[in-house]
Amino acid sequence: MVRIFNESKSLSSTTKFLVEWESAIIDLFLNASQSFGLPKSLGQIYGLLFCRDESLSMIDIMELLSISKGSASQGLRALKQLGAVNSVFARDDRKERFVAEIRLRKLVSGFLREQGEPHLEKGLARLENLRDLLDDEEDFESANRGQRRENILSGWHRQMSRLLPWVKMIVGKSDRLSKKSSE
Amino acid sequence: MVRIFNESKSLSSTTKFLVEWESAIIDLFLNASQSFGLPKSLGQIYGLLFCRDESLSMIDIMELLSISKGSASQGLRALKQLGAVNSVFARDDRKERFVAEIRLRKLVSGFLREQGEPHLEKGLARLENLRDLLDDEEDFESANRGQRRENILSGWHRQMSRLLPWVKMIVGKSDRLSKKSSE
DNA sequence: AAAGGAGTTCAAGTTTTTTTGAACAACTTG
DNA sequence: CAAGTTGTTCAAAAAAACTTGAACTCCTTT
Numbered sequence: 001m002v003r004i005f006n007e008s009k010s011l012s013s014t015t016k017f018l019v020e021w022e023s024a025i026i027d028l029f030l031n032a033s034q035s036f037g038l039p040k041s042l043g044q045i046y047g048l049l050f051c052r053d054e055s056l057s058m059i060d061i062m063e064l065l066s067i068s069k070g071s072a073s074q075g076l077r078a079l080k081q082l083g084a085v086n087s088v089f090a091r092d093d094r095k096e097r098f099v100a101e102i103r104l105r106k107l108v109s110g111f112l113r114e115q116g117e118p119h120l121e122k123g124l125a126r127l128e129n130l131r132d133l134l135d136d137e138e139d140f141e142s143a144n145r146g147q148r149r150e151n152i153l154s155g156w157h158r159q160m161s162r163l164l165p166w167v168k169m170i171v172g173k174s175d176r177l178s179k180k181s182s183e
Numbered sequence: 184m185v186r187i188f189n190e191s192k193s194l195s196s197t198t199k200f201l202v203e204w205e206s207a208i209i210d211l212f213l214n215a216s217q218s219f220g221l222p223k224s225l226g227q228i229y230g231l232l233f234c235r236d237e238s239l240s241m242i243d244i245m246e247l248l249s250i251s252k253g254s255a256s257q258g259l260r261a262l263k264q265l266g267a268v269n270s271v272f273a274r275d276d277r278k279e280r281f282v283a284e285i286r287l288r289k290l291v292s293g294f295l296r297e298q299g300e301p302h303l304e305k306g307l308a309r310l311e312n313l314r315d316l317l318d319d320e321e322d323f324e325s326a327n328r329g330q331r332r333e334n335i336l337s338g339w340h341r342q343m344s345r346l347l348p349w350v351k352m353i354v355g356k357s358d359r360l361s362k363k364s365s366e
Numbered sequence: 367a368a369a370g371g372a373g374t375t376c377a378a379g380t381t382t383t384t385t386t387g388a389a390c391a392a393c394t395t396g
Numbered sequence: 397c398a399a400g401t402t403g404t405t406c407a408a409a410a411a412a413a414c415t416t417g418a419a420c421t422c423c424t425t426t
Contacts, residue, residue: 021316021329037220089362146204251416
């Protein structure tokens with residue numbers, strides 16, 4: 001009984017193959033993903049969800065993209081972490097289902113939060129470490145040169161820290177304006 | 184005669200080993216390089232040049248970093264391409280010598296020019312290709328869904344294109360303000 | 367024009383990253 | 397609670413990226 005229900009639902013709502021333009025979009029995201037330094041599979045999975053109106057289960061994704069369970073599981077976890085996909089839980093169904101986040105503002109801020117901010121923090125720790133090393137430097141010339149470099153790096157760090165909020169703001173603003181056409 | 188001159192010059196101006204804080208900075212750039220999706224050796228080379236006041240030849244770089252001729256050559260080419268290092272030609276010397284570009288504005292705009300803009304152009308080409316595929320789509324439902332996706336992607340493309348000039352501007356502005364401390 | 371230095375190229379080797387799939391854990395159902 | 401489903405983990409395999417070094421080009425010097 002339940003089985004019949006599930007099958008009929010799948011047939012009615014989820015096309016079990018990719019049409020040509022969907023493959024093109026998936027390939028587009030695959031490339032984009034790599035240029036952002038993320039694994040290909042993240043791009044593929046996101047691209048697939050981006051194409052579909054209905055939510056997909058992990059198994060749908062594995063089958064449509066011909067990727068392994070492991071890739072699908074890890075890819076979806078990373079995408080959730082980035083805020084690029086959201087889970088949907090349908091009652092009557094034990095499976096978790098996924099949809100793509102299509103608000104650019106959310107995508108960008110998730111990316112900056114997960115990829116940008118950690119690097120800035122790590123950079124701060126490294127600068128502190130550098131200051132410690134400079135305190136121990138005996139040679140005056142060298143210590144002086146190191147100090148000048150430390151100043152430059154501190155300045156860069158400050159400027160990059162200031163940049164991130166602006167990026168979020170600029171993308172966010174345009175996003176809200178263009179929302180009418182996509183939602 | 185010439186040999187003696189060159190040797191004495193090298194000894195007086197270029198320390199033939201790395202001090203501790205220099206290694207720390209080189210390591211910092213090595214990591215930064217990777218998080219920007221660039222090869223490690225680019226970061227190492229840039230980091231070394233960043234530390235030194237005097238220009239270095241390719242051979243100096245190979246020796247100080249213990250990297251191969253090939254890496255040094257390719258790394259320096261990529262860094263020049265990015266605008267992150269500049270060549271200096273000393274007369275009396277056939278070797279090309281290099282110095283690091285330390286103006287953040289230049290570094291950021293070079294990076295965006297070489298990494299950001301090409302991706303935006305490629306994206307535009309892909310969008311055109313996508314439109315062609317959609318024109319050929321027979322199924323009405325599918326074509327309609329594809330059209331909605333194409334609209335979203337076009338919007339994103341527009342917004343990202345607008346973002347780049349802002350980033351250059353924001354970093355450029357702060358850079359000019361903090362210039363007094365580094366130059 | 368031979369010898370030598372500076373720099374480039376690229377096929378082969380090395381390292382790093384990504385993907386796979388089998389084993390496992392957690393839950394439901396009959 | 398045995399059997400079935402969903403999803404995670406991680407060691408090993410595969411793929412991708414990076415580095416090396418020998419061969420080569422182009423200059424300059426003797």
